[in-house]
Amino acid sequence: MINSLINNEIFISMVSSIQLQLVSLVFLIILVISYFKRKKLPILSTKCFSSMMIFSLVFVILDAWSSIIPFLELKQFWQIRMIYQLRSYSYLSVTVSIYLYVTLLLGRKQRLTPKERIQIFGVYILGIIAIMLAQFRSSVDTSGHFSFTAMNITTNVVVLIFAFRTIFDTVKYSIKNPKAFFKGKRKYIFWTTTIWIADSLLQLVNPFNTVLSLGIASMSFIMYLGLETPGDFIDRETEALNATALRLMLENLTTRKRRFFILNIDIEDFESIEEKFGEAIANQLIANVGDFINTSFDCPIFRAEPNSITIIVMQNKKNEHFYLVDKMLNFIKERMDQSWWVGENSFYISSHCDFIFYPNDVPENLSIHDFMRLIDDWHSYSEETGFLRRIDSKLIENRNREAKIVQLLSDAINSDGIEMYYQPIYEIKTERFSNFEALVRLKNTSTLGFVSPEEFIPIAERHGLIMKLSNMIFNQVFNFVSSNKLEQAGLSHIEVNLSGLQSVDAQLPQQMAALMEKYKINPKIVNLEITESIAITSSFMLNKNMDELKKMGCSFSMDDFGTGYSNLSQIAKVNYELIKIDKSLLWPCFEKENTNSANAKVILENMIKMILMLGRKIVVEGVETKEQYDYLKKLGVTYIQGYYFSKPLPSSEYLDFLRQK
Numbered sequence: 065m066i067n068s069l070i071n072n073e074i075f076i077s078m079v080s081s082i083q084l085q086l087v088s089l090v091f092l093i094i095l096v097i098s099y100f101k102r103k104k105l106p107i108l109s110t111k112c113f114s115s116m117m118i119f120s121l122v123f124v125i126l127d128a129w130s131s132i133i134p135f136l137e138l139k140q141f142w143q144i145r146m147i148y149q150l151r152s153y154s155y156l157s158v159t160v161s162i163y164l165y166v167t168l169l170l171g172r173k174q175r176l177t178p179k180e181r182i183q184i185f186g187v188y189i190l191g192i193i194a195i196m197l198a199q200f201r202s203s204v205d206t207s208g209h210f211s212f213t214a215m216n217i218t219t220n221v222v223v224l225i226f227a228f229r230t231i232f233d234t235v236k237y238s239i240k241n242p243k244a245f246f247k248g249k250r251k252y253i254f255w256t257t258t259i260w261i262a263d264s265l266l267q268l269v270n271p272f273n274t275v276l277s278l279g280i281a282s283m284s285f286i287m288y289l290g291l292e293t294p295g296d297f298i299d300r301e302t303e304a305l306n307a308t309a310l311r312l313m314l315e316n317l318t319t320r321k322r323r324f325f326i327l328n329i330d331i332e333d334f335e336s337i338e339e340k341f342g343e344a345i346a347n348q349l350i351a352n353v354g355d356f357i358n359t360s361f362d363c364p365i366f367r368a369e370p371n372s373i374t375i376i377v378m379q380n381k382k383n384e385h386f387y388l389v390d391k392m393l394n395f396i397k398e399r400m401d402q403s404w405w406v407g408e409n410s411f412y413i414s415s416h417c418d419f420i421f422y423p424n425d426v427p428e429n430l431s432i433h434d435f436m437r438l439i440d441d442w443h444s445y446s447e448e449t450g451f452l453r454r455i456d457s458k459l460i461e462n463r464n465r466e467a468k469i470v471q472l473l474s475d476a477i478n479s480d481g482i483e484m485y486y487q488p489i490y491e492i493k494t495e496r497f498s499n500f501e502a503l504v505r506l507k508n509t510s511t512l513g514f515v516s517p518e519e520f521i522p523i524a525e526r527h528g529l530i531m532k533l534s535n536m537i538f539n540q541v542f543n544f545v546s547s548n549k550l551e552q553a554g555l556s557h558i559e560v561n562l563s564g565l566q567s568v569d570a571q572l573p574q575q576m577a578a579l580m581e582k583y584k585i586n587p588k589i590v591n592l593e594i595t596e597s598i599a600i601t602s603s604f605m606l607n608k609n610m611d612e613l614k615k616m617g618c619s620f621s622m623d624d625f626g627t628g629y630s631n632l633s634q635i636a637k638v639n640y641e642l643i644k645i646d647k648s649l650l651w652p653c654f655e656k657e658n659t660n661s662a663n664a665k666v667i668l669e670n671m672i673k674m675i676l677m678l679g680r681k682i683v684v685e686g687v688e689t690k691e692q693y694d695y696l697k698k699l700g701v702t703y704i705q706g707y708y709f710s711k712p713l714p715s716s717e718y719l720d721f722l723r724q725k
Contacts, residue, residue: 079486082128082131082274083279084274084278084368085124085127085128085131085274086128086279087281088124088277088278088280088281089124089125089128089277089602091281091285092117092120092121092280092281093121094403095281095284095285095288096117098117099114099117099288099292100114101302102295103297103298105297105305105309105312105313105316105364106167106313106316106364107312107313108176108316108547108607109168109169110165110292112161112165112168113161113291113292115157115161115387116158116161116162116284116287117160117284117288117471119154119157119161120158120280120281120283121279121286121695123151123154123158123277124277124280124281126147126150126151127151127277128277128619129147129151130147130148131274144722146550148215149195149196149215152195152215152218152219153195155219155221155223155276155280156191156192156195156223158220158280159226159227159260160188160226162226162256162260162283162287163229163230163285164176164184164236165291166233166253166291166723167180167184167233169249170233170234170237171237171400174435175316175575179692180243181518183353187222187225187226188222188254190222191219191222194222195218195219197341198214198215198217198535208622216268216271217268220264220268223260223264224261224265227257227260227261227264230253230257230260230262231253231254231257232308233349234250234253234254238250248440248709251290252286252287252289252290253291255286255290257285258284258353258479259282259286260283260287262275262428263275263279263280263613269420273625285562296308297312299310299366299367301347301348301350301351302347302350302354302367302369303351303354304354304358304365304366304367304373305352305364305366305367306366306368307367307368307369309366310374310376310436311364311432311436312370313364314377314432314436315432316465317376318422318432322325322379323378323379323422323423324376324377324378324379324421324422325376325379325389325419325420325422326374326375326376326377326418326419326420326439327374327377327389327392327393327418327419327640328372328373328374328375328417328418328419328439329370329375329396329400329415329417330369330371330372330415330417330418331349331413331414331415332371332413332414332415332416333348333413333414334349334350334370335369335371337349337411337460341406344436344700345406345409348406348407349404349411349413350367350370350371350372352404352405352406353366353373353400353404354373357373357375357396358401360396361377361392362421363377363378366470368439369439370684373502376441377389377392377426393417393451393452396417397417397451400415403597404716413605415451416450416451416452416474417453418439418453418454419452419453419454420438420439420454421483425454426438427460437463438463446492465512466523468511468512469512469515469519469523470523470527470529472506472508472511472512472520473506473520473523473524473527473529474529475508476506476507476508476533477529477532477533477536480536481506481507481508482504482505482506482507482533482536482540483504483505483506483507483714484502484504484505484537484540484541484715485502485503485505485712485713485714486500486501486502486503486536486712486713486714486715486718487500487501487705487710487711487712487713488500488542488705488709488713488718488721488722488725489501489559489683489703489705490700490703490704490705491556491703492703492704493702496554496725497709498554498556498557498723499555499558499559499591499703500558500559501558501712502537502541502557502558502559502560502561502683503517503559503594503712504517504521504533504706505517517561523713524563525563525564525565526695530563531565531569534562534566535575537560538560538576538579540585542579542580542582542583542585543583545558545583545585545589546583546585551585553722555589556589557590557619558589558590558591559591559592559621559642560590560591560593561593561595561623562592562593562594562597567594567605567606567609568603568605568606568609569605569609570609572609572613573609573612573613573616574627576590576616576618577616586617587616587617587618588617588618588619589615590617590618590619591618591619591620591641591642592613592618592619592620592621593621593622593623593644594606594620594621594622595622595623599721614639619642620639620640620641620642621641621642621644621683622640622643622644623626624644624646625643625644625645625646625649630663640680642682642683642702642703643667643675643680643681643682643683644682644684644685644705645671645672645682645685645701646685647682647685647686647687647706648686649664649667649668649671650668650684650685650687650688650692653665653693653695654689672700673699676700680703681703682699682703683702683703683705684696684703684704684706686705686706687705687707687709688706688707688708689703689708692706692708
């Protein structure tokens, strides 16, 4: 009975001496399990953070162990010394892992320079040697064994060096890069280092305190919550890694000169599925494709684009990489040719696989930004067909052309390098040229020759130039109308194209109102053209902008009707004053070698009839012959536009045309 009570007292005393360590240990175990269950990037910064979590857990265990040494009745001095040395090594390893992680995070890089390696690991190795050789003594008091003097001082001095260096590097980098990405995360670095320094100073002043484990657990939690945040790299709809993760992964692999494959599984009919069945069904379909690849192959998968899953496959060390990738591609193709179920919906989807072998298939010294653009450009420029599509010379040629067009656009915007052309539009009822369409041209034709707006407008949108370009266009057109008093001369309306991005810009109504006020333009003569595809894919903000501009007096036309979705319901839903029928619906009706010209006429005639019954006016584009004109006149169309009357003209020639006609 007495022995039992004595044992109970010893147990209670032992638990009391390590209660902070136990709390910290339980908290860290939960944190570590949560962290390692989540998807992570296999890059150096993530590895440093993982090491920090593991060393923190080891330290707390050793810290608790060192506190119960008096109750273990260890007889050998070397055993006690070894436990304290391991505790010091793990604390130092936590410190170096934190410093490495923050260093990589600040520089947004995944590789250390030789100088950085020498500085970091040199101090680390010196710290380990110092701990190994330092004098060791231990003291026993009511709360247990604690090492002090040389070993304790050595450990905490090295830790403080790394802690203060972390603060110094963070402040230095913040001053040099005030707009750096981690601006909102600096506070987490400073909170971590504050706890870090406070713990080490307490250990120097009083080696008998027991709060170090709690400090380590707190630092781990703060860094996990504010710095690592694995959720930042996860696509929420599919739980695959996202575009940010792909960029970091590519940066990691290219800086380390690794050889790898990129397989990009592209779902070609994603947009049509999304339109018909909704965004949730389309996203779940992509998620199912990602799950199939994830369970079939041991490699990271990413969703960098809405309609695709990207896979990175490392080169096999046994020189079997092409054979293995070939097997993967065959396996993927077989599955992609089968049906996919999403809830009660079954799909047979069209797909292909874009393929890159790095570094063989990419230009030398390609930046990460350009690498990401290259992956995206597959969809725009590759002319290969079939399931497997490798980068070809045409893609590289087109990308180089795009780079030149971007430069042309930038120069044009900065040096008044655009010119407006005007194509007259003939009104059949009044038999006069009452309208015109404004068409933008680049003045520089010596570099690449004539570059069509159909080519450079989408490029301007992709590279953030469209708003400045659009502003120049409307300023020139409105100034032309105002300075030549075209409204007083009988101009009914001017047609100007809105780009996709501009049409959904929340500032569009205010900007248009300011420009019309500046040039004293009557809103009733302003007709804004919206392509059919934009009208289908951009609904909420587009409709809101249209409503506000219509209240001012502007009108709208659906441009290029017949080239995209050909969705007649859109005409019924949205109050377009004009419907512009594309030439691709007109020309087949008059091609002598076209055996289906009769069918083409049936389609066109019934389409015109339906649009007129809906009370809309019709402009037919691409009219080039009197036969086409007479045919359309009989069908009752409102306006004719095309080379039959005039090609697009520079401003001075357009004015001459009006005077003559």
